[in-house]
Amino acid sequence: MHSLHPTPKFSIITVTYNAEKVLEDTIQSVISQTYHHVEYIIVDGASKDGTLAIIDRYRPRIHTVVSEPDKGLYDAMNKGIALAGGDYLCFLNAGDCFHEDDTLQQMAHSIHGNELPDVLYGETAIVDKDRHFLRMRRLSAPETLTWKSFKEGMLVCHQAFFARHTLVEPYDLKYRFSADFDWCIRIMKKARTLHNTHLTIIDYLDEGMTTRNRKASLKERFRIMAAHYGLIGTIARHAWFVLRLVTRH
Template sequence: MNNRPNPRFSVITVTYNAEKVIEKTIQSVVGQTYKEWEYIIIDGASKDNTLAIIDKYRDNVNKLISEPDKGLYDAMNKGIAAASGDYLCFLNAGDIFHESNTLQFISDSISGNTLPDIIYGETAIVDKDDNFLHMRRLKTPEKLTWKSFKQGMLVCHQAFFAKRTLAEPFDLSYRFSADFDWCIRVMKKASTLHNTHITVIDYLDEGLTTQNHKASLKERFHIMAKHYGWVSTVAHHIWFVIRLIVKPEK
């Protein structure tokens, strides 16, 4: 007798004025062959056509909240509070599941009769027309632990599914890298981390402004120092600079 559990996924999309990309994200969710999911959309009171597009799929959206928020991570916290599934999956507006049966593949990859605390996989980078550009630069480790992120955010947040019961709110003191801190905190509490060995997400390559990118890197440095210690973090960054000088990345 097969006692393998069928996990329920809480897919959370945070959006604001995303009329150009929100529909393909919604279609990616509602078109999944695996149906054990709930869909939650947190909208920051969009002023464009976003809500009208969402309304077309309202029968497939379990929860919709549209109101002003304090930014991306505040909206994500609202999504966590609204979720009721086994796992949290943050699928931002513009991002899509890699295939229509991605959630089925994820469920099938779980062996035994106990759900792992964290599920993770690979991320493909795509352009605005969903053309494949390349796989994510940071390589997903075969075995993931909370210490793995000493090397950076090796798993894209969208391809990192955490058990809802382990999740804590995002730290709103971080404006750009709260997801990095959140993943580390969740992994510290996790006992089992499961590598699906599949590409989970097609991530829209929109690019960051130089200013935001620098601010994000600064935040990540402080997050790493908080979790791994100042000495380890400084030493790692020195080694990273040396490695770039000796063997520049292409």
Template sequence: MPTPPKISIITVVYNGAATLEATIKSIACQTYKNVEYIVVDGNSTDTTLDIIKTYAEVIDKWISEDDKGIYDAMNKGMDLATGDYLWFMNSGDRIAQPTTLKQAIDSMPDADIYYGETVMIGSDGKEIGDRRLKIPDSLTFESFKRGMLVSHQSFIVKSSLVQHYDVKYNYSADFQWCLQAIKKAQTICNTRLVLSEFLDGGFTKQNIVPGLKERFRIMVQHYGLASTLYHHVFIALKFFGFVIRHKRF
């Protein structure tokens, strides 16, 4: 029987004493066992390192040092990774269920990319609701004209398809990174699963305006100005409609 592919799961964290343990536990309980777990800490000043050391049996590799931002830290994680696939699950985010990773990989052996839905959770760990943007039934390079329809935490990609995050982007390098991977991919699998639970109010939400500006620039780079302006009319309408209905974004 062939050996299942190795999945490198990478968590970046800075002063995550209140959030990191839940992330680690969601990875430790996975029924899929060929996992390499990497934690990149940005030289935390709270008790994050104590938590990392407590779970030394779960964490295969970890470093704690200053970095130049979240995407620099992610690049360090990629440099440490030896897996066939990469999955970023940052501090406070969780894999949805113990069987999630096994079900995802079993859904299509050797896919280039696996993707799925994301559920939003609050700081108390309780579910808030679905993510504002819904995943497409079939993910293609054209899909992201309508925004980042797949959350970064619900995107598992072959390591051979990706390169370092472009650190000239401070807030939306993940958008660019996913786009580049999708463009190269031959087989993209919709797992039809909730893959991740995303902690609301984190880095992305705290920087929503500059993040959207960067994302607009990236979309213009890939799709052109006219197409980006056209699709942003519908993106804006959907955004405000969601806010009105759900009183959140």
């Protein structure tokens, strides 16, 4: 007898705004998955380019489409959470793709026993705009993940972090750049079982954040780490970062 694997339903959420250049690859990577317990949700911020025309082309394969103004990325992601009905939520940004056509199938197969883990996670490959492999993500997923793992930074890419629907909370909109970092930590604090799939899950499009946003994002991450891990320890771990901030002003 075969050991039966559970067949969880995945809610894949893509948030878009003027993403016509990169969205089609993302949609195709979702609808070409060999695993069929999937609902695909696209939350668009009222794009003014050809984004909606692309979405319309694939409309029959997309479970839910919303297009309306929002208060930014994480507000749109919260709308996606409210619409999702799957066992796991995955946020796949426009431009990012699943690593292979059977990635979700492989993820489901990596689960043993009848209990669904609270979090599924894996690795991320960095690709260029032609989808050519550049390198693996600099931070790699730890063998065993806990909420304390992120003291070392965001060791698992947000897109390669699948959370059980029952644990999911809205993103905290007071963070404009790094709410995903805080969100993952909050979920891990509640999670009992975090399952390493040992798979490369995501091909992440290397666009590079603007330096200005990068600085704001690092400051925010520092605040998030201090909130979850305590100020003293966070300062100790980031002495160089604090020094740089202080000497710059």
